[in-house]
Amino acid sequence: MSQNRFVRGGLKTAAVLGVAALAGVVGFGTAHAQKTVKVGISLPLTGADAEDAVHIRNGATMAFDEVNAAGGAGGYKIEYWVLDSGTASAGQYDPAQAATNAKKFVGDSAVVGAIGPVMSGEGKAMTPILSEANLATITPSSTNPDITDPKFAGQFKPKGKAIYFRTVTTDAFQGPNMANWMHDKLKIKTVFVLDDSGAYGVGIADSFQKQAEKIGIKILGRDQLNPKEADYTTVLTKIKALKPEALYYGGVGQAGVKLAKQAYDVIPGMIKAGGDGMQGTSILKGVGFPAIEGWYCTNASPHVTEDPGTADWVKRYKAKFAGAVYDDYTITSYDAALAMADAIKRVAATGATPNRDNVRDALQQTKLKTLQGEVSFDANGDILQKVVSVYQYHENKAKPADDMDAQVPYIGVAPEVPQT
Amino acid sequence: MEFLDVLLQQIINGVSLGAMYALLALGFTMVYGIIELINFAHFNVFMVGSFVALWVFEAMGFSGQSQVLYGLPLIGVLLVGLVVVMLATGFLGAAIERVALRPLRGFPGTAPMITTIGVSYILFNIILLTMGASTLNYANPMPNIRWEIGDATLRLREVLLWVVSFALMLGLHYFVRYTKMGKAMQATAQDQEAARMMGVDVDRVVITAFFLGSALAGAAGMIFGLYYNYTSFIIGYTAGLRAFTAAVLGGIGNIPGAMLGGILIGLIESLGGQYLEVRWTDVIIFSILVLVLVFRPAGLFGRMAPSKS
Numbered sequence: 001m002s003q004n005r006f007v008r009g010g011l012k013t014a015a016v017l018g019v020a021a022l023a024g025v026v027g028f029g030t031a032h033a034q035k036t037v038k039v040g041i042s043l044p045l046t047g048a049d050a051e052d053a054v055h056i057r058n059g060a061t062m063a064f065d066e067v068n069a070a071g072g073a074g075g076y077k078i079e080y081w082v083l084d085s086g087t088a089s090a091g092q093y094d095p096a097q098a099a100t101n102a103k104k105f106v107g108d109s110a111v112v113g114a115i116g117p118v119m120s121g122e123g124k125a126m127t128p129i130l131s132e133a134n135l136a137t138i139t140p141s142s143t144n145p146d147i148t149d150p151k152f153a154g155q156f157k158p159k160g161k162a163i164y165f166r167t168v169t170t171d172a173f174q175g176p177n178m179a180n181w182m183h184d185k186l187k188i189k190t191v192f193v194l195d196d197s198g199a200y201g202v203g204i205a206d207s208f209q210k211q212a213e214k215i216g217i218k219i220l221g222r223d224q225l226n227p228k229e230a231d232y233t234t235v236l237t238k239i240k241a242l243k244p245e246a247l248y249y250g251g252v253g254q255a256g257v258k259l260a261k262q263a264y265d266v267i268p269g270m271i272k273a274g275g276d277g278m279q280g281t282s283i284l285k286g287v288g289f290p291a292i293e294g295w296y297c298t299n300a301s302p303h304v305t306e307d308p309g310t311a312d313w314v315k316r317y318k319a320k321f322a323g324a325v326y327d328d329y330t331i332t333s334y335d336a337a338l339a340m341a342d343a344i345k346r347v348a349a350t351g352a353t354p355n356r357d358n359v360r361d362a363l364q365q366t367k368l369k370t371l372q373g374e375v376s377f378d379a380n381g382d383i384l385q386k387v388v389s390v391y392q393y394h395e396n397k398a399k400p401a402d403d404m405d406a407q408v409p410y411i412g413v414a415p416e417v418p419q420t
Numbered sequence: 421m422e423f424l425d426v427l428l429q430q431i432i433n434g435v436s437l438g439a440m441y442a443l444l445a446l447g448f449t450m451v452y453g454i455i456e457l458i459n460f461a462h463f464n465v466f467m468v469g470s471f472v473a474l475w476v477f478e479a480m481g482f483s484g485q486s487q488v489l490y491g492l493p494l495i496g497v498l499l500v501g502l503v504v505v506m507l508a509t510g511f512l513g514a515a516i517e518r519v520a521l522r523p524l525r526g527f528p529g530t531a532p533m534i535t536t537i538g539v540s541y542i543l544f545n546i547i548l549l550t551m552g553a554s555t556l557n558y559a560n561p562m563p564n565i566r567w568e569i570g571d572a573t574l575r576l577r578e579v580l581l582w583v584v585s586f587a588l589m590l591g592l593h594y595f596v597r598y599t600k601m602g603k604a605m606q607a608t609a610q611d612q613e614a615a616r617m618m619g620v621d622v623d624r625v626v627i628t629a630f631f632l633g634s635a636l637a638g639a640a641g642m643i644f645g646l647y648y649n650y651t652s653f654i655i656g657y658t659a660g661l662r663a664f665t666a667a668v669l670g671g672i673g674n675i676p677g678a679m680l681g682g683i684l685i686g687l688i689e690s691l692g693g694q695y696l697e698v699r700w701t702d703v704i705i706f707s708i709l710v711l712v713l714v715f716r717p718a719g720l721f722g723r724m725a726p727s728k729s
Contacts, residue, residue: 048652050553088548091654197699224699228658230648233433234693234701241426241571257555261649265564265575286555286650288484 036077037354039064039340040105040114040137042122044086044093048227048254052280052329053118056140057082058321059333060115064341065320073341074348081111085122091228092254095199098122099129106133112359113137113340115333119252120144120200123164127156130163136360138165138340140333143276143300144203145170148380162381165363167332167339167372168300169386171204174275175250176211177388177414178298182246183215184419185412186271192244193222194235194259196251196277204275205250212248215418220244227255236266245271252277257286264291276300279391281325281402289395296392299328302372303389303410310371327404328372328389335370342368388414425571430690436578436647438686439585443640444663445670445678446592447513447633453609453673454629455525460536461516463660464543465634469509469641470651471547476501477559485649488563497561498646502584505642506635513634517627525626540656547653555652558645577647588639589679592632596675601628609673662689665709671719680721 041060043053064078072078083101087094098117105111106129114130114137117123123142130137147156147164157163182188191212195205202224209219220242223235232255239247247270249259256278263272273296283292304310305328313334317326343362347354368375376384391408399406444466451459480497481487489497520539524532565576596602601624607615608625616622644659645651662685670681685705692704712720 046548047553047654048555086553088544088553088653091553091652091657223697226658226699226702228654229701230644230655230659231433231437231689232698234430234690235698237426237429237433237690238694238698240429253555258648258650266573282554286557288557291649 034072034077035075036079036110037073037112037344038079038081038108038110039337040101040111040116041080041082042085042098042101042105042114042116042126043082043118044122045084046086046088047090047092047094048257048282048286049086049092049118049252051282051285052253053086055281055324055326055330056118056333058317058324058326059140059330060337062317062320063334063337066316067338067341074345074354076344076348076354078341078344079110080115081105081108085117092252093117093119093122095121095125099125102126102129106130106135111135112344112354112356113363115140115336115340117142119198120147120203121198123147124156124199127164128158131157131159131161133356134159134161134163134360135356136163136165136363138167138336138363140167140336141276141300141329142166142200143168143171143174144200145172145207146199146203148382150380161360162364162377162379163360165336165339165366165377165381166383167336167370167375168276168329169383169388170300171200171207171275173386173416174298174300174388174414175204175207175209177416178248178273178275178296178390179208179211179215179217180416180418181390181412181414182248182271182273182296183212183217184415186246188217188246188271190218190220190244191246191248192220192239192242194247194249194251195224196227196249196255197224198227198251200275200277201251201255203250204277205248208248208250208275225251225255225259227251229255230258232259232262233266236262239270240267247272249274249278253280253282253286256283260287260295261291271296273297276329279408280327280329281404284393284402284404284407289393292393293395294393296390297408298391298414299389301328301332301389302385302387303328303391304331304372306405306410307371313371325402325404327408331371335372335375338370339363339366339368339375342366386416390414422571425569426694428569429572430694431687432572432574432578434687434690435683436581436686437689438666438683439581440640440643440647440659440682441663441666441685442679442682443585443588443636443643444659445667445682446589446675447637448664448667449670449672449675449678450605450629450633452667453675454605455612455626457521457532457536458664459630459633460533460660461539461543462536462633462637463656464540464547465509465513465516466637466641466644466660467651467653467656468512468543468547469505469638470645470655471551471641472508472638473501473505473642473645474556474559474651476504477561480561482559482561484557485560485564487561489561490563494561494563498580501642502639505638509638509641510631510635513630513637514627516634517630522623522626544653544656551653553653555650558649558651560646560649562646581643581647584639584643588636592636593675595632601625605629662705665705669709669712669719671721674719674721677719677721681719684720
């Protein structure tokens, strides 16, 4: 037995050495032409969402650059291909352009996965195309729950397999949890709800409204903004006349910036809150203090940019992108890219060449320690963690004007059930 | 807020919006009245105007809304801004006519109109590429003075908007009615050939119409920035479309019609938003437009287009 074990152990060692030697030889031979895989990144770099899209892109490219510098994902160099999904005519993210980008990714057989989109409206346009090709994407910020809801599988994953993974939770939690938080912490009894007519905006406003009604907050009205409109004083006057205690806005920056500016004029004293669409540098810069002061907003991810465990990441980020800002969605994007690299690495470890099918299957099995904690996905592609963080704009003149942690301080977690 | 306060507030909101649409509609209507051309570049001349004014205020040392002026210095700064912007956009409009449209004069069909769409996109993209895509905070020297009327609020900004718009509209009306160039415009609008035979320099008339219309659009752009405290490369689209609707509603080619059409659209927007829902704004406005065009194809106040014989 013992001899046997010895022999077997020896054989094993020899095998390992052999493989290592072989790998060494192969590695040598291909040093000049390292094996590569492509990952597409689609984000709205033109229009009202551009500033936030830039630091979300930074998060992903930083992760890929670091993976490549450390020898690649399982020996594969990850080549990323960034496409702009914003258009001048939309003035913000453009679902049609996002769909075109998805087709470009699908059309290049070297593309084995994707990062993005930023917005749910883009996700709805991209998923049918990605599903046909079984090309998986990880979104670092789009939160509309319909896209991954099995009820709408026919629409968003016609081929059946989950291809839309997220490193943020969804508005099935973000909207309702904020309703709970406003109920608990702000003792809100009446609210007026607005959305910006986009997929994300309508969805989060609906889910907020539903939960608010359920826990006894009275909805005094609901209306919809046209994001290209300049003037919201009409609806704000209407809200002023109804005297709700709070205004909840579901939507992104194009309408949000103007709404916040004009709300400061018409309803300065009212409590105002939004979702992750109101959290970001585009809002901070576009609205500016004092108009944005006091607005509440949320993110569908844990708050980690100020964690001690993130300090080294912050240092590396600042070194790589001098002067660039970051927030929690830079982290979720970094995590998304790490999860993609990890899936490619696990495929490579089996000896297979990474392709769309095996990368998708590997993503489904993800169990990866990242900056925000462990990332794993359920069968629909949704992340298992469901944390919703709350922030409030509060000017801090001692700190840089674009330091998100200082100007939009984190104030707590919005609970899944009301506490009071 | 009581019913009457709300109504008063929405009328203030609506007239303000309408005055801005009216200023913008005048440029459409003047050019259409004279050469029967819908000038889509007008949308973005307005947008460029708001940026020129921003640059002027920034050059004078303003940024954001932190430094405000009162009294005569305020009027002085605003006048300087207005004059610079109107000259700049006026010359821009004249240049567009000279470079892109005059060579096409007399071409049949839609070629000149398509050209104005092209010019519009050029302006749009120049600003997008040079100024970036984000919404910019406006440099605004105006103090936030407000008067409470019951529960309704009237702000200095609204007063400025009204005063500037109505002064410019009156000035234009006077110009067209009583000056030699104005009369030449009217003559050209009625019959270009006959006017030319009577010694009217039609090219000068057309370029003057572009200059004046664009100058008014520039003024509207500056007022837009001061009123809303922001500008962006995309503001021409909705405002331009509404203003165009106002011009058609009032009877395209008809200058008083454009003013009234503008105010009417502004009021429909604010009262419709109050008593129905804001999400229906466009539906209401364009339904009214369709109804007017079906029952009064020449617009509410009649058309003043070149007569065909």
